[in-house]
Amino acid sequence: MVINIDDGFPFLVRKISKASGIILTGYRDSYLRRRIDLRMKTLGIENYIMYTRFLENNPNELKEAINTITVNVTEFMRDKTPFIVFREEILPEIMERKKKSQSNLVRFWSAACSYGEEPYSIGICSKEVLPKDWSISIYATDIDENCLKRASQGTYSKEQLQNLDPPIVQKYFEPSGVDFKVKKLQKMMIRFKKHDLTSEPPVSKYFDVVFCRNVMIYFNEQQKVKMLNDFYNSLSDGGYLIIGKSETLPGEIRELFTPVSAREKIFKKV
Ligand SMILES: C[S@@+](CC[C@H](N)C(=O)[O-])C[C@H]1O[C@@H](n2cnc3c(N)ncnc32)[C@H](O)[C@@H]1O
CATH class of the missing domain: 3.40.50.150 (Vaccinia Virus protein VP39)
Structure with missing residues (x-):
């Protein structure tokens, strides 16, 4: 039996998508969770519901959330x-x-x-x-x-x-x-x-x-x-x-x- 516990993550993703215009449903779920978990850890926030609230109360956080999702690592002639x-x-x-x-x-x-x-x-x-x-x-x-x-x-x-x-x-x-x-x-x-x-x-x-x-x-x-x-x-x-x-x-x-x-x-x- 699969128990589907809604931990607030789908709502959070929809919220970031809507506010930013980036279609996050196109990203892998496991990847998004990993990146957002990292951001929450930095902020000392324990769960997605609290992070959603934090986003609502801090307009600048949307930019940070997007930065967290888009990993920018690169280099000249990458992989040679x-x-x-x-x-x-x-x-x-x-x-x-x-x-x-x-x-x-x-x-x-x-x-x-x-x-x-x-x-x-x-x-x-x-x-x-x-x-x-x-x-x-x-x-x-x-x-x-x-x-x-x-x-x-x-x-x-x-x-x-x-x-x-x-x-x-x-x-x-x-x-x-x-x-x-x-x-x-x-x-x-x-x-x-x-x-x-x-x-x-x-x-x-x-x-x-x-x-x-x-x-x-x-x-x-x-x-x-x-x-x-x-x-x-x-x-x-x-x-x-x-x-x-x-x-x-x-x-x-x-x-x-x-x-x-x-x-x-x-x-x-x-
Ligand atoms: C890891 S870097 C890759 C850079 C370069 N192509 C390379 O291979 O070194 C990934 C880049 O994808 C961008 N990115 C992530 N989602 C994107 C999207 N939906 N549309 C366009 N660029 C996106 C990020 O902002 C980031 O700069």
Whole structure:
């Protein structure tokens, strides 16, 4: 017999969803509980009913709750090897295809870009591989406005740049106080934009590559399928999808993509 004790959690989740506009029903229940438990522990609050009351009485807490749910961990060239395959195999293939259609514009989407390390890594790889006069357009989106603000400033500490070789740091960054700031680069345009993967349609169409790494792990199957269908529709024919190393495509999505590198989680639109 299953005893269903309502501990106030579903009500709390509905409340945060309604107030923030983020469709939290798309996130895994166990993940949400873990994150909210952490926040309650910090505040010394013992149960979800008390936390709901706390939210009602403290308007600033909604922002904290959302921050708790959106984990922002990221780094330049995260996991290294997917970016090597991107640079050495994917970009040259895209370049050859574009040449045939006499285009010199490549378009990328870094979906859930956090503090910007991912879109800047994409830009650096592209600049290193593509001819100088080609245009690189990158949409970098996230639900977290604080992240986007910092990402668009493009300022990073020496430690944050440790995955990049010194000549690359020198080429693409300039000193800014004790930190380093991304240089303004000709023919590279990064647009930072707030976007919720659970509720909004794709930011644009005809992308050559969509990167969506390390956010799908937080979503339930239904939400993953919805989002991956959106990515499918936002990619050009033959475009690529790159997901996180620990992530997998749900069964019903697998027929839409062929694996290019199963190990690096790189797929091509069928
Ligand atoms: C762990 S970071 C991943 C960053 C980067 N893609 C990487 O792999 O290093 C997850 C990001 O997903 C964002 N996020 C969480 N839920 C989201 C949603 N519904 N829509 C868009 N972004 C979301 C968070 O704000 C966070 O910046």
